[in-house]
Amino acid sequence: MIIPTYNERENIELIIHAVMELPEQFDLLIVDDGSPDGTGNIVKELQRKYNNDLQTRLHLMERSGKLGLGTAYIEGFKFALRNHYGYVLQIDADFSHNPNDLSRLYASVSKGENDLAVGSRYVTGVNVVNWPMGRVLMSYFASRYVRMVTGMPIHDTTAGFVCYRKEVLETIPLDSVKFVGYAFQIEMKFKTWKYGFKIDEVPIIFTDRTRGVSKMSAGIFKEAFFGVLQMTIESWFRKFERKKYQY
Numbered sequence: 001m002i003i004p005t006y007n008e009r010e011n012i013e014l015i016i017h018a019v020m021e022l023p024e025q026f027d028l029l030i031v032d033d034g035s036p037d038g039t040g041n042i043v044k045e046l047q048r049k050y051n052n053d054l055q056t057r058l059h060l061m062e063r064s065g066k067l068g069l070g071t072a073y074i075e076g077f078k079f080a081l082r083n084h085y086g087y088v089l090q091i092d093a094d095f096s097h098n099p100n101d102l103s104r105l106y107a108s109v110s111k112g113e114n115d116l117a118v119g120s121r122y123v124t125g126v127n128v129v130n131w132p133m134g135r136v137l138m139s140y141f142a143s144r145y146v147r148m149v150t151g152m153p154i155h156d157t158t159a160g161f162v163c164y165r166k167e168v169l170e171t172i173p174l175d176s177v178k179f180v181g182y183a184f185q186i187e188m189k190f191k192t193w194k195y196g197f198k199i200d201e202v203p204i205i206f207t208d209r210t211r212g213v214s215k216m217s218a219g220i221f222k223e224a225f226f227g228v229l230q231m232t233i234e235s236w237f238r239k240f241e242r243k244k245y246q247y
Contacts, residue, residue, distance in 0.1 A: 001026045001089045001102070002080070004072035007037045008093040016046055016058065018099040019091070024106055026089070029059040029079055031072040068180030069160075070187075077169045078247040086110075089163045097161040101204050105163035108200045115168050115197035118154060118189070119161030123201040130208035142224065146186055150232050152193050155201060158224070160185050168197050170244045183227040190231060194240040 001019055005012060012030070019028050032040040043060045050058040061075060073090065080088045087109060091097045101119055108117035121127050122143055128136050139158065146157040162185075172191045179187050193199060 001028045001091060002073060002076035003028065003030050003091055003093050004069055004076070005030055005032045005035060005039050005093050006066055007035045007039060009035070009037045009039050009042055011093045011095060012039050012042050013046060015091075015093050015095060015099065016043070016050075018095075019102070020050055020057065022099065022102060024103060025057075026102070026106075027057045027059070027085070029061060029076050031061045031063065031076050033063050033066045033072065068184075069182075070177060070180035070184030073184065073188075074174050074177060077164075077174055081166060081169055081247045086166050087163060088166065088169060090160055092160060096206055096208060098204065098207070101161070101202070102163075104202050104204075105161070108202050109163045109165050112200070113198055114200040115165045116189070116192050116199045117163040118156060118159050118199060118201045119204040120154075120156040120159060120201035121204065121206045122155040124203045127203065127205045128208075129205060131206075145225075146228050149228050150186075150190055152190060154189055154193070154199060157186050157189055158182060161204065161206075162188075164192075165197075168192050168195070171195050171197075171242050173245055174247065178231075179224075179227050181224070183224040183231075186224060186228060187231060190235075191240075194235060195242055196240070 003015065016028060019026055030043045040060060040062050047058050047060065061079065077088060087106060089102060089105060091099065091102060097119060105117040105119055108114050122140060126136060126140055143155060143157045147154065172195065177187055
């Protein structure tokens, strides 16, 4: 399980406890971008509870500054592959994703033929709570736009709540992933699809954060809008042949 953080001291202890109490016994990696609010220090304190001589369940990767969501996940993916994890999940720290739904995402991949499970806000309608209508419409139509441009058969293309089978991350050349913000989630799904992996959408209810501050910005949406066009056009001129990368 990978959680990227930047100034999440109000949420980090609660989300770690919630993940650690799940029946699947997930290991957890926090990738913290030098949070000035002390998020990393809280994780270090909790490591005393969850780590011992027999097992290390709570890992912390501290980076020097705010380097972007996409690069945080790439570092997390490489960590997972180096340590031979069979399944890799993503979740936000702010409880917009219900930790209990992690079990459903994991089951979709581990118990079936799916290679990527997406916690989807839009596969059964619009399942978003506490967002202003403008943001709901922006998110919904952003996914519609991505689906129209790329041809991906995915309703929630921008979702950040997912579970990968390790073979997907071994196949995608992670160092070639271009986008670091909102578009990162789109690019990973697009490449998963182009390499021929099977994707499942698991319906979830998304609830806006009640603690802390959102990191969303206009620049992130700009990257996504133009990045999707560029990514799609470039894909017309290359072959997506599977081979295994080592990290």
